[in-house]
Amino acid sequence: MTDASDIAPRLLAWFDRHGRHDLPWQHPRTPYRVWLSEIMLQQTQVSVVVGYFDRFVGALPDLPALASAPQDEVLALWSGLGYYARARNLHAAAKRCVEVHDGALPRDLDALVGLPGIGRSTAGAILSQAWGDPAPILDGNVKRVLCRLFGIDGWPGQPAVEKRLWAIAEGLLPSTRLADWTQAQMDFGATLCTRTNPACAICPLQDVCVARREGRIAELPAAKPGKPLPQRETRMLIVEDADGRVLLQRRPPTGVWAALWSLPQHEDLTEAQAWFERHVDGDLTAARPLPALEHGFSHYRLRIHPRRVSVNGLRATVGDNADLRWATRPDLDAIGLPAPVRKLLQERTE
Incomplete structure (x- = not known):
């Protein structure tokens, strides 16, 4: 004792x-x-x-x-x-x-x-x-x-x-x-x-x-009884206008990265295409796939598949949407962004 x-x-x-x-x-x-x-x-x-x-x-x-x-x-x-x-x-x-x-x-x-x-x-x-x-x-x-x-x-x-x-x-x-x-x-x-x-x-x-x-x-201490972390996949769009600004979308108020500004994110390309057609004046088929990015959470691993696309702007029907904003490169330093999103955007400017 x-x-x-x-x-x-x-x-x-x-x-x-x-x-x-x-x-x-x-x-x-x-x-x-x-x-x-x-x-x-x-x-x-x-x-x-x-x-x-x-x-x-x-x-x-x-x-x-x-x-x-x-x-x-x-x-x-x-x-x-x-x-x-x-x-x-x-x-x-x-x-x-x-x-x-x-x-x-x-x-x-x-x-x-x-x-x-x-x-x-x-x-x-x-x-x-x-x-x-x-x-x-x-x-x-x-x-x-x-x-x-x-x-x-x-x-x-x-x-x-x-x-x-x-x-x-x-x-x-x-x-x-x-x-x-x-x-x-x-x-x-x-x-x-x-x-x-x-x-x-x-x-x-x-x-x-x-x-x-x-x-x-x-x-000692004894380890927590373990099980493999599940793997999830998601798509993110790096949408840029003619001035080099990037389109950000605010995350929902609950869940992962709640209330942070992020990139438009979708479960699959069909969902991404539907969102793109509603909000953006451009052609998603011209988007360039970028290397996938792995990010670990405490309870699962996330594989992000980014696509970069240049557009003319937002559609007029979008109006004043408080959950969407354009950001210049200097703007990004003062905006709350998830770490993997910031990494993607930093790589975009290098």
Whole structure:
């Protein structure tokens, strides 16, 4: 059985020497900046997030500014980070805070979890880092560390296993330095007790780690029961006018890439032809096929088949369609686009 009594002091001592102390959201450390960083860091590495964080807070420096910003601006600032539901939830949560929490994040676990996009672990990270409150976290890094330290069997996503891990995380909370404790756990899992090739030889907790003692480092935590990701196909049209502008279409308000600007997208060529004839003055048979582009989501893989075509413009019957817009190359930098769409359009101009 692992002795938990000195884990926090030892990990905090490691953090003082080897942790990350110069992240932009740490200086200054405000509830808004902590919240934004935690949402950006979900399924995204610190090295990727730093630049996006600086750009985002430069444009929207506080919660009221985020709440009052148009959704297009929020999505454009998020463009390239992926998992765009995070940005939409962030925006919705800011509006909710203005409506019911006097324009600030609430300092309460249940109230935080009641906001869009904030789960128990994210709420704990906000409470501990913004206010120094004793709240545990249980993100992917912490789950991995606890499974190894305490020899916890089973996939951490299973309710029974997760419940046990929450209890352990709660029991490890130190009486002081709660913000540092939260950061120390995240840094330890991200840089030392990594998913593959963990640096056990220099680990400050190696003598109390069950996985190391029992030779089970590679098998803990247990992997999620897997199944092959399904493959889907789609067609995208790169429609250009005589001025070199490209036609963008807004995605539906729900589903993949919700509310982002994208390329006209269709399941097959028959559907693409019907859409083209209704909206565009041109000849789709003259379109030039481009190499397919593969893009992975968490639950499926998407193969995009792009076609590039020059047209005279939109049909007069289309009128003022708020879901269609022409964009120049400079425009694209300020528009929220899905990552594979941005890649297709960048290749178009090279």
